[in-house]
Amino acid sequence: RTPSAVAMKLSNFASLDPEHQRRGVSGLKNASALDTQIMREYLASKEQVMSLAMAADRLIPE
Known part of the structure:
Protein backbone atom coordinates (compact mmCIF):
# COMPACT_ATOMS: atom_id res chain seq x y z
CA ARG A 1 0.00 0.00 0.00
CA THR A 2 1.04 3.54 -0.61
CA PRO A 3 1.32 5.96 2.31
CA SER A 4 -1.91 7.67 1.22
CA ALA A 5 -3.74 4.31 1.02
CA VAL A 6 -2.59 3.46 4.56
CA ALA A 7 -3.79 6.87 5.77
CA MET A 8 -7.16 6.30 4.12
CA LYS A 9 -7.52 2.84 5.71
CA LEU A 10 -6.68 4.27 9.14
CA SER A 11 -9.26 7.02 8.59
CA TYR A 42 -10.57 -5.75 17.91
CA LEU A 43 -12.87 -3.98 20.36
CA ALA A 44 -14.02 -7.32 21.77
CA SER A 45 -10.43 -8.47 22.44
CA LYS A 46 -8.29 -5.35 22.90
CA GLU A 47 -6.14 -6.91 25.63
CA GLN A 48 -5.31 -9.96 23.51
CA VAL A 49 -4.53 -7.84 20.45
CA MET A 50 -2.27 -5.58 22.52
CA SER A 51 -0.47 -8.58 23.97
CA LEU A 52 0.12 -10.04 20.50
CA ALA A 53 1.31 -6.68 19.17
CA MET A 54 3.79 -6.30 22.02
CA ALA A 55 5.09 -9.85 21.47
CA ALA A 56 5.53 -9.14 17.75
CA ASP A 57 7.32 -5.86 18.53
CA ARG A 58 9.84 -7.70 20.70
CA LEU A 59 10.76 -9.87 17.70
CA ILE A 60 11.85 -6.86 15.64
CA PRO A 61 15.59 -6.27 15.96
CA GLU A 62 16.63 -2.77 16.99
Whole structure:
Protein backbone atom coordinates (compact mmCIF):
# COMPACT_ATOMS: atom_id res chain seq x y z
CA ARG A 1 0.00 0.00 0.00
CA THR A 2 1.04 3.54 -0.61
CA PRO A 3 1.32 5.96 2.31
CA SER A 4 -1.91 7.67 1.22
CA ALA A 5 -3.74 4.31 1.02
CA VAL A 6 -2.59 3.46 4.56
CA ALA A 7 -3.79 6.87 5.77
CA MET A 8 -7.16 6.30 4.12
CA LYS A 9 -7.52 2.84 5.71
CA LEU A 10 -6.68 4.27 9.14
CA SER A 11 -9.26 7.02 8.59
CA ASN A 12 -11.85 4.36 7.74
CA PHE A 13 -11.03 2.59 11.02
CA ALA A 14 -11.22 5.93 12.87
CA SER A 15 -14.82 6.30 11.72
CA LEU A 16 -15.61 3.04 13.57
CA ASP A 17 -13.61 3.72 16.74
CA PRO A 18 -15.71 4.85 19.72
CA GLU A 19 -12.69 6.59 21.29
CA HIS A 20 -12.17 8.73 18.18
CA GLN A 21 -15.91 9.44 18.03
CA ARG A 22 -15.84 10.68 21.66
CA ARG A 23 -13.02 13.06 20.69
CA GLY A 24 -15.03 14.36 17.73
CA VAL A 25 -12.84 12.67 15.10
CA SER A 26 -15.19 11.41 12.41
CA GLY A 27 -12.74 9.72 10.05
CA LEU A 28 -13.88 8.66 6.59
CA LYS A 29 -17.32 7.20 6.03
CA ASN A 30 -16.27 4.56 3.46
CA ALA A 31 -15.41 1.75 5.86
CA SER A 32 -16.08 -1.64 4.31
CA ALA A 33 -18.01 -4.50 5.88
CA LEU A 34 -14.64 -6.17 6.51
CA ASP A 35 -13.31 -3.02 8.23
CA THR A 36 -16.39 -3.07 10.46
CA GLN A 37 -15.92 -6.76 11.28
CA ILE A 38 -12.22 -6.24 12.07
CA MET A 39 -13.01 -3.30 14.37
CA ARG A 40 -15.71 -5.29 16.20
CA GLU A 41 -13.28 -8.17 16.75
CA TYR A 42 -10.57 -5.75 17.91
CA LEU A 43 -12.87 -3.98 20.36
CA ALA A 44 -14.02 -7.32 21.77
CA SER A 45 -10.43 -8.47 22.44
CA LYS A 46 -8.29 -5.35 22.90
CA GLU A 47 -6.14 -6.91 25.63
CA GLN A 48 -5.31 -9.96 23.51
CA VAL A 49 -4.53 -7.84 20.45
CA MET A 50 -2.27 -5.58 22.52
CA SER A 51 -0.47 -8.58 23.97
CA LEU A 52 0.12 -10.04 20.50
CA ALA A 53 1.31 -6.68 19.17
CA MET A 54 3.79 -6.30 22.02
CA ALA A 55 5.09 -9.85 21.47
CA ALA A 56 5.53 -9.14 17.75
CA ASP A 57 7.32 -5.86 18.53
CA ARG A 58 9.84 -7.70 20.70
CA LEU A 59 10.76 -9.87 17.70
CA ILE A 60 11.85 -6.86 15.64
CA PRO A 61 15.59 -6.27 15.96
CA GLU A 62 16.63 -2.77 16.99
